[in-house]
Amino acid sequence: MVDVILGLQWGDEGKGKIVDYFAPNYDIIARFQGGPNAGHTLYVDDKKVVLHQIPSGIFHQHTVNLIGNGVVLDPVTLKRECDIVAAFGIDVKKNLFISERTNIIVPTHRALDKASESQKGDGKIGSTLKGIGPAYMDKTGRNAIRAGDLLDKSFISNYIKLRLKHQKLMDNFHFNEDISTWEEEFFEAVEFLKSLNIVNGEYFINNQISKGKKVMAEGAQGSMLDIDFGTFPFVTSSNTISAGVCTGLGVSPKKINEVIGVTKAYCTRVGSGPFPTELHDATGEELRKLGSEFGATTGRPRRCGWLDLVALRFACMINGTTQVVMTKADVLDNFDELNVCTAYQVNGNDIDEVPYQMNKMNIDPKLQSFAGWKTNTTKIKESEALPGVMKNYINFINSYIETPVTYVSNGPGRDQIVKV
Ligand code: GDP
Ligand code: IMO
Ligand code: MG
Numbered sequence: 001m002v003d004v005i006l007g008l009q010w011g012d013e014g015k016g017k018i019v020d021y022f023a024p025n026y027d028i029i030a031r032f033q034g035g036p037n038a039g040h041t042l043y044v045d046d047k048k049v050v051l052h053q054i055p056s057g058i059f060h061q062h063t064v065n066l067i068g069n070g071v072v073l074d075p076v077t078l079k080r081e082c083d084i085v086a087a088f089g090i091d092v093k094k095n096l097f098i099s100e101r102t103n104i105i106v107p108t109h110r111a112l113d114k115a116s117e118s119q120k121g122d123g124k125i126g127s128t129l130k131g132i133g134p135a136y137m138d139k140t141g142r143n144a145i146r147a148g149d150l151l152d153k154s155f156i157s158n159y160i161k162l163r164l165k166h167q168k169l170m171d172n173f174h175f176n177e178d179i180s181t182w183e184e185e186f187f188e189a190v191e192f193l194k195s196l197n198i199v200n201g202e203y204f205i206n207n208q209i210s211k212g213k214k215v216m217a218e219g220a221q222g223s224m225l226d227i228d229f230g231t232f233p234f235v236t237s238s239n240t241i242s243a244g245v246c247t248g249l250g251v252s253p254k255k256i257n258e259v260i261g262v263t264k265a266y267c268t269r270v271g272s273g274p275f276p277t278e279l280h281d282a283t284g285e286e287l288r289k290l291g292s293e294f295g296a297t298t299g300r301p302r303r304c305g306w307l308d309l310v311a312l313r314f315a316c317m318i319n320g321t322t323q324v325v326m327t328k329a330d331v332l333d334n335f336d337e338l339n340v341c342t343a344y345q346v347n348g349n350d351i352d353e354v355p356y357q358m359n360k361m362n363i364d365p366k367l368q369s370f371a372g373w374k375t376n377t378t379k380i381k382e383s384e385a386l387p388g389v390m391k392n393y394i395n396f397i398n399s400y401i402e403t404p405v406t407y408v409s410n411g412p413g414r415d416q417i418v419k420v
Contacts, residue, residue, distance in 0.1 A: 003258040006219025008315040010269040013262040014327035016040025019056035019218045027213040028064045029057030032248030033238040034220030035072035037128040039296030050296045053078045069101035070248020072135040075189035099201025100148030107182035108166035109134040115175035126271025136237035147198050202250025217245040223315035234273025242319040261321035265329040268302040270295045274358040277305035277341045277365045291331040306339040313401045314354040327409035335372040341365040378411045383420050
């Protein structure tokens, strides 16, 4: 069976920490979409590690980690990350596997990402500029180079063909970027990648499932950044929702069991696009400061606001979320008052569904207010010790989204999590 852990908001919900926490219960952790736009933070031996490409189960010696076909893979980032992981004594040649169908990010994808964003002016998506959009375009355009192709004699000629095509696109954008250093790093990293386990991912995972092994699919980004159901066009280029697990790993929907959604106790977004509950005031600043809300991949300040229950319920519906983990509850420890959004007010009407083209609407969030719990919760281990006011907050969320919050994370550390 396959359980899924994915983000219910605009990314950075704390998926890395939660995957790392649950990983000991699983045999395989598999990434099914996204690429190095992801930044998943975990603490290993009290040291902070940010993973972009490698699944967050890598630090558990017995766990096998798979980069699935739905991922776009930058060999340079992967190599860098393998070096970091090796310093912790992890042998990636033993417990990291890559699907031969995984699409490769080449240096010109990164350059094209820059070119495309620089053309957009006010309509900038705020991309991480890691080449994600252009790489997925080459996948659907049927031009991509895949991990399995790196082992083929025709790789270099295919690479040159692709680079030429990209160069023409960049000429159209009147954009020029010297990629010679990137290319040098790329080819070095490709050699390294070829030395890793490149496997038939779909048989690999299904054979393990048949043997009764437990798989966890690790999502990147968040449901509101999904290419179909997110706040388009301010989204990423993959299906971040649970349906992406089937196409991104080659497993049947019948094999999916628990869908564990991760949400912060409030909301953040990095990059452009609609964010109805965004706070532009001192409270937003306070959330950013207390939550250390700066991007794990780009270092950009994250936009902060109150929890948006309209969007959260939508995300639970689209994903078939069976349980919710609420992270960063401790960040709210010092607030006198908390708010959650229960409806969007548009032209004097309350709507409780996520509308099409949110970016073209003027949305005023309708807020429900709560007294803060004003207690340091970071050392709490048992549900009974959580403040009653926090429990009220959680109960309200449970009933609104019709999905139970089963864990509360109360700090970035591995052991800072409470089963509710
Ligand atoms: P991801 O992309 O979903 O894995 O999340 P990120 O790693 O980008 O961002 C989450 C940030 O919050 C990281 O810095 C984590 O160390 C931190 N974090 C995770 N859970 C908690 C929590 O419960 N409390 C606090 N204070 N920080 C947390
Ligand atoms: P994790 O896995 C937060 C955002 C970017 C931008 C938009 C498109 O760490 O939660 P892209 O690089 O995909 O072209 O950017 O999506 N974005 C993320 N925001 N967390 C992420 O990943 C993100 N990955 C992409 O900021 O707005
Ligand atoms: Mg992140």
